[in-house]
């Protein structure tokens with residue numbers, strides 16, 4: 211009996227480890243974060259976001275619902291919902307999941323994704339979830355693939371199929387330290403739709419972990435629409451970057467005057 215109880219407790223601790231996933235303090239009960247970290251998380255989750263690019267709009271939202279970024283760039287996707295901005299403490303949860311061997315956090319992150327998705331006005335249109343693809347070389351060299359993992363689990367929970375519709379034509383180009391224009395050029399032609407996919411008129415929801423400039427998701431939406439998709443939306447864990455930092459210099463200056 212003791213053995214069974216111990217076994218159940220160790221299973222429980224695998225799902226709900228006894229420390230806060232953000233700050234590491236000891237916890238009691240079935241939860242992922244301490245009270246203080248949860249309060250900060252709740253504040254982040256409640257922050258408004260641009261319905262098109264999911265950035266935090268600040269005071270610059272236009273009456274038609276476009277943020278400064280969307281007024282200076284025209285994206286190929288039709289909308290984006292995020293769980294939270296890519297800031298602490300949510301940033302820690304995402305990093306722990308991706309790189310910290312905390313794969314059990316998929317339950318929590320998919321709960322958050324489902325709650326974000328329920329807020330999307332296009333929720334009922336979606337016919338398939340499509341993960342941002344991983345290059346075959348990265349798959350072959352092993353390692354944890356966070357985006358396909360959460361997409362698969364999300365699809366099971368929501369009851370909409372997930373389809374590995376896209377292929378990368380080259381190894382993920384490095385985007386760090388590049389300007390917006392360089393990022394856009396860097397991902398051009400990086401994706402193709404698998405032959406025989408048959409997505410004419412389809413409404414697709416692309417799933418990703420962290421959206422930074424939006425260049426990758428934009429290239430994917432362009433690729434899917436060229437292959438026949440009618441509408442492409444994005445569901446992301448986190449949106450990085452400040453709107454002002456992403457704008458072309460002239461727009462940036464005029465926004466402040």
Ligand SMILES: [Zn+2]
Pocket residue numbers: 230231232233234235243244245246247248
């Ligand atoms: Zn904590």
Ligand SMILES: [Zn+2]
Pocket residue numbers: 260261262263264265276277278279280
């Ligand atoms: Zn926007």
